[in-house]
Amino acid sequence: MNIFVAKLSADTSSEDLHDLFSQYGEVTSAKVIKDRETGFSKKYGFVEMENDDEAQTAIDELNDTDYDGSQIVVKKARPREQRERRDFNRRY
DNA sequence: GTTGAGCGC
Numbered sequence A: 001m002n003i004f005v006a007k008l009s010a011d012t013s014s015e016d017l018h019d020l021f022s023q024y025g026e027v028t029s030a031k032v033i034k035d036r037e038t039g040f041s042k043k044y045g046f047v048e049m050e051n052d053d054e055a056q057t058a059i060d061e062l063n064d065t066d067y068d069g070s071q072i073v074v075k076k077a078r079p080r081e082q083r084e085r086r087d088f089n090r091r092y
Numbered sequence B: 001g002t003t004g005a006g007c008g009c
Helices: A014-022 A052-062
Strands: A002-006 A027-034 A041-049 A065-067 A070-076
Touching: A002 A052, A014 A027, A014 A041, A014 A052, A041 A052, A052 A065, A052 A070
Parallel strands: none
Antiparallel strands: A002 A041, A002 A070, A027 A041, A065 A070
C-alpha cells in the first residue's frame, strides 16, 4: 500500500519515515520529497508497505500524531502522476 | 527553511 505523509518536520528524513512505519509492519520503501533543485523543504513523503492491513493500521495510528515536533498527516497515496490520457480524466 | 489542505521524476 502506498502511503502519503504530509507536514513533516524539517528534521525528518526518509530513513526516519522508514523506521517510523516499520513499527507497524514491513516497509518496502520510504522517501521524503524535497525540492529537486534546492534539495530543500517539501516536508512530505511517501511510504510503501508490503502488508495492506499493517499499512492501514500504521495510517490509523500515525495520522494526526506528533512526530519530531510536528503533527504529521498520514493517508493513502494517489497513483503517481501519469503522462498518458491527457484528453481524458481531468482528475475528478 | 514557508503557512492551509500538501501526492514522488
